[in-house]
Amino acid sequence: MDIAEVLKHTSSDLFLPDLQATDKTSALKELVAGLASGINLKNPDTILQMLQSREELGSTAVGPGVAFPHGRTLAVQELKILLARSTAGVDFDSEDGEPTHLFFVLVAPPQDMGHQYIKSLATLIDTIQDAGLREKLMAADNYEAFCAALKGE
């Protein structure tokens, strides 16, 4: 799956350019609130609980300054990806102890039989390894510029 395919699951309504939270609990709440607002979710608490459970398994902050909160839930009917950025950085229990600045939140329905979200996750993780790209994402002025940088344009 290429990055353009992955980005079909997001939109400008699912872009949070400047998270205010600085700790993990507040950041998850802010991310879920953004998701709820972007796709008109009736039951955001269900997603919050699922993402919190996922973090219990181990922090999803696995990239350099990047986290990928993710999971499957009945609360969504198709794969949705929220893109978020924090200038100040969030203490997200990353392995290297450094603050997390970029967030890619992936939520998929249980019946995602083609494992679209696992494939999307793998593509995003591969793409984000480029330090130059991460700098461009932090500097992007808007959603369009953020996506263009991800696509290498």
Place this chain on the structure above:
Amino acid sequence: MHPQLQLLVALQDMMGMIREIEEQGSELEDMGFKTEGLEKLKEAQAELEAKIDPQLMGQFRRLTKKFGRAVVPVIGNSCTGCFAQIPTSFVSKTNAGRLQRCESCGRILYWP
């Protein structure tokens, strides 16, 4: 949403996550994700189960054994488990705090 339904949905999501880690954990670990908290998650599952009414929990277990997933979303007025039409009156009853089951297959219904 009915508080017990919210717990059932959270439980089913959590069970799916545990199953995914057990079946596809290595794929996720290859991507760099840690899964050392699996036992902790199983403990959280047991804690969640203890909060659910025992009779409802029994129904949930029977339905899970029979169908794989006990709770299913209603999309476009259809049960996504068996695709039977769900009367629109069910929505208002659910909003009023009642749990609803599909009249055709018996699965517990959830309006996402």
